[in-house]
Amino acid sequence: MRKNRLRRPPRPFNGMRYLRFLLLIAVIAGFYGYLRDLKAPGIEVSPAQGMLSAQRPLTIKLSDSGSGLKSLRIIARQDGSETVLMEKEFSGEKSSEIQLDLAKTGLIDGSVEFAFEVRDHSLFPFGNGNRAQQSLTLILDRQPPQIELLSDTTPIWQGGAATIVYKVSEETSRSGVQADGLFFAGYRQSNGKYLCVVPFPVAVNPAAYAPKLVAVDLAGNETRISSGLRLLSRKFPQARINVSDAFIASKTEEFQGLVPGGSGIDLFLKVNRDIRAENRKTLLELAAKSSATPLWSAPMLRMPRAMTTGAYAEARDYYYNGQVVDHQTHLGTDLASVAQAPILAANPGKVLFAGYFGLYGGCVILDHGLGVQTLYGHMSSISAQVGQSVSRGEEIGRSGNTGMSGGDHLHFEVLVGGVPVRPEDWMEEKWMATYILDPMQK
Ligand SMILES: [Zn+2]
Structure with a gap:
């Protein structure tokens, strides 16, 4: 006889069992993640x-x-x-x-x-x-490089410069003189020694300007020693410049190329302040393009038969309608002879820049190596071409009245590491020998 199949009553919902099931799923999922x-x-x-x-x-x-x-x-x-x-x-x-x-x-x-x-x-x-x-x-490599300073302790006047010579015990990624946020590169010569021409800028506080000789090796270890430079401050002349409406009117068209839409005294001030500052920044950048060896061995040639009409480091107050409207330092020497006089390369070098350059108007910049460069401003025409090598006394163009200039003249600057120094020093045979050329033989 067949028993009647008993039908199981439906199972009540078991919460505990459900939870266990979820847990099992979680563990498997976890293992799966690891696997x-x-x-x-x-x-x-x-x-x-x-x-x-x-x-x-x-x-x-x-x-x-x-x-x-x-x-x-x-x-x-x-x-x-x-x-x-x-x-x-x-x-x-x-x-x-x-x-x-x-x-x-x-x-x-x-x-x-x-x-x-x-x-x-x-x-x-x-x-x-x-x-x-x-x-x-x-x-x-945790050893910092050793620097040996070969040049003597040299006193330099503000606006001056000097060559320092040193050796470094190992290969460097960077070496030179650091002072008050400025850096002047040292250039390694074929004999293994480094040459560094260091300026003492006019536009610094002599107390804050403390040139230190720095070398960094390939591992980044750094050594700092005294540069052997003794700084002496010097007084510079002051001058008063009257800015007339006639002068502004004569320059308006040219300056509007630099500051579009500007006019009157505002246009003058924008060029005298902002364009000047931009130009100075460009000059600091151009210093990095200098030749690693000196291209010159004589004093700088002064423009022949010319009169000095503006002094280096002259502190200039600009007056407009009897009021002081600006103050700037003149960082070159102004030389004037006849109109459109030949402009001659002051020393052998390579043409780094030839063209219109803001405040300087028609301008040529020559590189002489080791961060030393010369600038010729306000030219009416330029015959030199970028990249060209020029000899001492070679004509590079003609003088003029372009840029911030009130008459035909040459604005001549000597730059060291992009910093303008006193041009008259570089024209003197004895100064050039004592401060720049003789130390190179150390
Ligand atoms: Zn000038």
């Missing part, structure tokens, strides 16, 4: 080559987007011995950046082979996690 992470963690070491120092520390960037980071091991090999520099555990971070303090590692300066091993939290393979390895050889 699915078959990708090794990322490791990025910098610097990837070259030098290591306090300025160029060893930085390790780790990442693992899957199961997260688990551990990092760093080994250093030097002269046949092996040192564990770091063993670090992580708790599943997706990324980490570590900077290794090499001061406490016991490593000595020289070649070091570094080996990096990083693992993630993946259960693959066999619960060990994915692994990434990398090794690289870097040069540890």
